[in-house]
Amino acid sequence: MIQGDFTRAIIHMDLDAFFVAVECLRNPQLRGKPLIIGGRGKRGVVASCSYEARKFGVHSAMPTGMALQLCPDALVISGDMEAYSNYSKLVTDIIAEASPLYEKASIDEFYIDISGMDRFMGSAYLWGKELRSSIIKNSGLPISMGLSVNKLVSKVATGEFKPNGEKHILQGEEREFLAPLSIRKIPMIGKKTGQFLMEMGVKDVRTLREVPLKMLQSAFGKNGTLLWKRANAIDTSPVVPHSDRKSISTECTFDTDTIDIKKLKALLTAMVEKLAFKLRSEQKLCACITVKIRYSNFDTVSKQCHIPYTSSDRALLDHALRLFDRLYVKRVLLRLVGVRVSHLVHGHYQIDLFEDTQEQIELHQAMDKVKFKYGTDKIIRAATLEVNKKVRLDNNVFQG
Numbered sequence: 001m002i003q004g005d006f007t008r009a010i011i012h013m014d015l016d017a018f019f020v021a022v023e024c025l026r027n028p029q030l031r032g033k034p035l036i037i038g039g040r041g042k043r044g045v046v047a048s049c050s051y052e053a054r055k056f057g058v059h060s061a062m063p064t065g066m067a068l069q070l071c072p073d074a075l076v077i078s079g080d081m082e083a084y085s086n087y088s089k090l091v092t093d094i095i096a097e098a099s100p101l102y103e104k105a106s107i108d109e110f111y112i113d114i115s116g117m118d119r120f121m122g123s124a125y126l127w128g129k130e131l132r133s134s135i136i137k138n139s140g141l142p143i144s145m146g147l148s149v150n151k152l153v154s155k156v157a158t159g160e161f162k163p164n165g166e167k168h169i170l171q172g173e174e175r176e177f178l179a180p181l182s183i184r185k186i187p188m189i190g191k192k193t194g195q196f197l198m199e200m201g202v203k204d205v206r207t208l209r210e211v212p213l214k215m216l217q218s219a220f221g222k223n224g225t226l227l228w229k230r231a232n233a234i235d236t237s238p239v240v241p242h243s244d245r246k247s248i249s250t251e252c253t254f255d256t257d258t259i260d261i262k263k264l265k266a267l268l269t270a271m272v273e274k275l276a277f278k279l280r281s282e283q284k285l286c287a288c289i290t291v292k293i294r295y296s297n298f299d300t301v302s303k304q305c306h307i308p309y310t311s312s313d314r315a316l317l318d319h320a321l322r323l324f325d326r327l328y329v330k331r332v333l334l335r336l337v338g339v340r341v342s343h344l345v346h347g348h349y350q351i352d353l354f355e356d357t358q359e360q361i362e363l364h365q366a367m368d369k370v371k372f373k374y375g376t377d378k379i380i381r382a383a384t385l386e387v388n389k390k391v392r393l394d395n396n397v398f399q400g
């Protein structure tokens with residue numbers, strides 16, 4: 001937090017067109033070409049695209065068919081989440097090694113708090129520049145960087161100077177930097193809020209700043225205050241260390257101990273579905289899953305595995321069942337089963353559905369919408385119907 005004359009130094013780093021950059025690294029012939037990563041089928045969806053494709057108006061979440069109309073020469077590649085997860089980890093390791101305090105905000109995005117380090121390391125900007133070149137050298141991936149006194153301004157700076165850019169917004173110049181930018185550049189302003197403001201004639205940050213705080217509050221409630229703060233370059237949110245990122249878990253103790261495999265697997269399925277839904281509703285992806293069992297004599301064992309970033313039921317269930325099979329080797333009575341997902345980062349559901357068609361994605365989203373509205377018990381697989389009621393979700397209750 002900002003107190004007295006203590007000034008923070010927050011670096012934001014974001015890999016440029018990350019999925020595309022990984023594909024080009026694996027196949028250099030793709031460099032400089034208009035590329036689309038996403039569903040290949042007629043009704044597939046763009047998960048990511050190269051800057052060359054963006055010039056034609058292609059963007060993520062657009063149906064691939066439409067993208068190909070805009071840019072007929074684009075090459076469509078179905079994504080490889082495992083490769084992207086590995087490169088993401090490589091970059092994370094470089095940052096973790098160098099940084100006193102960092103947050104992995106998404107698969108390709110990081111915040112680093114180097115407040116107070118200037119005294120020991122010279123300029124914070126130089127430190128960031130060095131880290132950035134080390135990432136580029138060691139991973140082969142292009143990355144951009146912004147530095148300022150807070151997360152908001154640094155993130156916007158990275159975005160403005162992409163690709164392959166770096167920028168230091170000096171203390172005191174934050175407001176001036178944001179002023180001419182479109183309001184859509186402010187991270188919290190999505191399509192809906194953006195449209196609403198545009199209709200009010202508020203197009204850039206400077207104009208947004210002139211809207212009275214009271215008016216923003218009556219239009220957007222609590223978010224109005226936040227909006228006003230952002231327009232004024234105020235952001236005191238801390239960099240949340242990687243290790244503090246929460247995991248989500250669930251466990252279930254049986255009324256009577258059981259060895260009924262069918263029942264146990266149905267229960268596991270219900271648990272995983274709830275966890276996956278929770279991830280999606282919080283727009284998170286996980287990279288690690290753990291299954292735990294407790295025998296009737298209270299012996300407790302668990303196994304975990306690192307997985308490509310995902311929030312999909314299917315992917316998580318595959319891993320959970322495989323872990324369970326490896327774990328449950330003594331065919332004796334069980335009294336408890338638990339599942340935990342961890343290594344969470346911000347990210348969208350769609351990105352691990354490269355092969356899904358738009359209809360499938362829409363079906364998943366429609367099911368999730370019903371769950372949001374009526375509670376998670378309303379839509380469940382027939383197989384999990386019986387056991388589903390028993391499953392409760394908890395944050396961080398999973399021990400040993």
Ligand SMILES: [Mg+2]
Nearest residue numbers: 014015016108
């Ligand atoms: Mg990126």
